[in-house]
Amino acid sequence: MTVGNFGVVTRRTVLGASAAACATSAIPRAQAATPAKGDDAMVPVALRINGKDHHLTLDPRTTLLDTLREHLRLTGTKKGCDHGQCGACTVIVEGRRINSCLTLAVMHDGEEVTTIEGLGSPEKLHPMQKAFVVHDGYQCGYCTPGQICSAVAVLDEIEAGIPSHVTHDLNNVAFSDEEVRERMSGNICRCAAYSNIIAAIRDVAGEDKA
Amino acid sequence: MKTFTYERAESPAQAAAAALSRPGARFIAGGTNLLDLMKLQIETPAHLIDVNRLELDKIEATNEGGLRIGALVRNTDLAADKRVRRDYAVLSRALLAGASGQLRNKATTAGNLLQRTRCPYFYDTTKPCNKRKPGTGCAAMKGISRNLAIMGTSDACIATHPSDMAVAMRLLDATVDTVAPNGTKRSIPIADFHRLPGDRPEVESALAPGELILSVTLPKPIGGTHIYRKVRDRASYAFALVSVAAVFTPDKGGRFAFGGLAPKPWRVDAADAAAAQGAKAVAEAALSGARTTRDNAFKKDLTARTLASIFAEARA
Numbered sequence: 383m384t385v386g387n388f389g390v391v392t393r394r395t396v397l398g399a400s401a402a403a404c405a406t407s408a409i410p411r412a413q414a415a416t417p418a419k420g421d422d423a424m425v426p427v428a429l430r431i432n433g434k435d436h437h438l439t440l441d442p443r444t445t446l447l448d449t450l451r452e453h454l455r456l457t458g459t460k461k462g463c464d465h466g467q468c469g470a471c472t473v474i475v476e477g478r479r480i481n482s483c484l485t486l487a488v489m490h491d492g493e494e495v496t497t498i499e500g501l502g503s504p505e506k507l508h509p510m511q512k513a514f515v516v517h518d519g520y521q522c523g524y525c526t527p528g529q530i531c532s533a534v535a536v537l538d539e540i541e542a543g544i545p546s547h548v549t550h551d552l553n554n555v556a557f558s559d560e561e562v563r564e565r566m567s568g569n570i571c572r573c574a575a576y577s578n579i580i581a582a583i584r585d586v587a588g589e590d591k592a
Numbered sequence: 593m594k595t596f597t598y599e600r601a602e603s604p605a606q607a608a609a610a611a612l613s614r615p616g617a618r619f620i621a622g623g624t625n626l627l628d629l630m631k632l633q634i635e636t637p638a639h640l641i642d643v644n645r646l647e648l649d650k651i652e653a654t655n656e657g658g659l660r661i662g663a664l665v666r667n668t669d670l671a672a673d674k675r676v677r678r679d680y681a682v683l684s685r686a687l688l689a690g691a692s693g694q695l696r697n698k699a700t701t702a703g704n705l706l707q708r709t710r711c712p713y714f715y716d717t718t719k720p721c722n723k724r725k726p727g728t729g730c731a732a733m734k735g736i737s738r739n740l741a742i743m744g745t746s747d748a749c750i751a752t753h754p755s756d757m758a759v760a761m762r763l764l765d766a767t768v769d770t771v772a773p774n775g776t777k778r779s780i781p782i783a784d785f786h787r788l789p790g791d792r793p794e795v796e797s798a799l800a801p802g803e804l805i806l807s808v809t810l811p812k813p814i815g816g817t818h819i820y821r822k823v824r825d826r827a828s829y830a831f832a833l834v835s836v837a838a839v840f841t842p843d844k845g846g847r848f849a850f851g852g853l854a855p856k857p858w859r860v861d862a863a864d865a866a867a868a869q870g871a872k873a874v875a876e877a878a879l880s881g882a883r884t885t886r887d888n889a890f891k892k893d894l895t896a897r898t899l900a901s902i903f904a905e906a907r908a
């Protein structure tokens with residue numbers, strides 16, 4: 383038995399060994415009023431995912447991750463730990479990256495979601511997707527959709543001047559490899575493709591002068 | 593996850609009233625702690641009251657020269673607020689030392705204060721735990737206790753409060769503003785907000801049933817050099833073994849609050865008073881009465897060394 387970094391006791395935790403802003407126009411939400419009595423009351427949920435509106439009726443327990451994967455077959459977004467520890471499920475909601483495993487779909491009624499499928503397509507890759515290919519930013523690829531969604535948002539966060547743990551002067555936020563490493567720490571890669579992931583992000587940031 | 597019914601709160605007062613009247617009701621904000629625990633059936637609310645659409649997401653100046661931080665302000669936004677960066681840097685630093693970018697985008701001010709312990713046995717439903725199941729005993733006392741508390745513990749529970757943000761809030765003498773189900777508002781000094789376990793480790797805060805946090809208020813800025821130093825097993829994305837929040841003032845004064853040591857953010861008047869005498873005196877005062885296990889005795893040395901390091905940084 384080992385104790386995971388986040389308190390969970392497992393024989394081998396997920397973390398055991400190592401360690402584009404969306405349009406703001408929201409769609410009208412489904413009226414998720416208090417459901418009638420009864421334990422398994424379903425709730426209506428409206429989501430705009432990758433620019434397309436979806437009207438769903440869900441068990442309120444359904445996470446945003448399971449909604450994407452199981453109800454909409456958007457299986458690009460991955461489930462690693464299902465507990466906020468690995469980042470494989472990272473998507474961009476209302477312009478901000480979050481762990482889709484730790485939120486309920488109904489909490490996002492009326493909101494905009496961008497997944498890896500929405501960033502680009504095989505015919506028309508997003509620059510970050512292209513850079514991951516060019517720089518070999520993955521091996522098995524399981525963490526990659528989450529890494530790419532996170533990376534796109536990280537560059538926006540640096541651009542917006544949001545500081546990080548490694549920002550020396552809180553009022554002066556600038557791109558550096560150190561900043562990217564810290565900001566990407568919520569995305570674990572079991573294959574340890576980290577150095578190539580940094581190279582891909584550096585490239586997209588336009589910092590790859592070499 | 594156990595089944596539950598879901599409701600979106602209409603107003604703070606309505607939310608508080610609903611929380612009292614619906615059996616097994618809980619508020620949900622970012623959900624990053626509550627849903628984690630619900631998946632493991634450690635938390636089993638029968639009814640969720642979603643407070644996310646309430647207008648509690650602003651950071652406003654107070655008449656007293658401080659800041660009122662809405663309960664729903666996300667950790668990212670609080671850390672990045674220009675006034676917080678300038679006047680309460682220790683709070684920005686503490687927030688940024690916690691969790692990950694994704695989690696901070698979701699985690700709220702109130703939810704962060706009320707996040708539950710990371711004691712491994714609290715998470716392991718096959719083991720006794722007085723906090724999870726009152727009266728069953730404490731598996732941690734004779735188990736793996738490396739990340740557990742050395743101050744303020746009881747024979748019932750030695751868990752820590754894992755928040756980084758709360759340590760800075762404690763240092764800054766914040767108050768927690770609430771509304772009760774009957775509509776009464778009150779402000780609770782942060783020192784009194786988190787409870788020590790005593791023989792009721794399952795009761796973790798001063799909140800009454802149904803009471804909703806509206807905001808957290810910071811008094812006017814105190815100036816000085818702000819430092820938050822978090823020591824952990826890896827450089828990022830891990831809970832603290834020990835953390836120290838400190839403000840050093842030019843007159844050799846200072847104040848100190850500690851994370852990773854106790855069931856609540858730990859602050860001792862005598863430690864603040866010892867600031868002029870240096871790190872060793874502060875450590876001695878802060879750790880007076882420590883109760884350690886074989887696994888966590890190292891936290892005493894680690895605290896003293898962390899203090900020595902930040903004194904050197906501040907007084908350099």
Ligand SMILES: Cc1cc2nc3c(=O)[nH]c(=O)nc-3n(C[C@H](O)[C@H](O)[C@H](O)COP(=O)(O)OP(=O)(O)OC[C@H]3O[C@@H](n4cnc5c(N)ncnc54)[C@H](O)[C@@H]3O)c2cc1C
Binds near residue numbers: 465702706804
């Ligand atoms: C992998 C991982 C790593 C983490 N690492 C760190 C770390 O290093 N440092 C750290 O400090 N934290 C860390 N966290 C914890 C994180 O900070 C908390 O999960 C988060 O702050 C909780 O906020 P929330 O809004 O999501 O709360 P929720 O999960 O929504 O709620 C938590 C509790 O607060 C109650 N609540 C919420 N809002 C109110 C209100 N307005 N009034 C009354 N009650 C309310 C809820 O009922 C619930 O009981 C980590 C979490 C994860 C999953």
Ligand code: SF4
Binds near residue numbers: 713722724729
């Ligand atoms: S220390 Fe507290 S939380 Fe941990 S097992 Fe003991 S009673 Fe439970």
Ligand code: FES
Binds near residue numbers: 464465472483
């Ligand atoms: S699946 Fe691991 S963080 Fe969501």
Ligand code: FES
Binds near residue numbers: 520521522570573
């Ligand atoms: S590429 Fe395999 S987990 Fe990252």
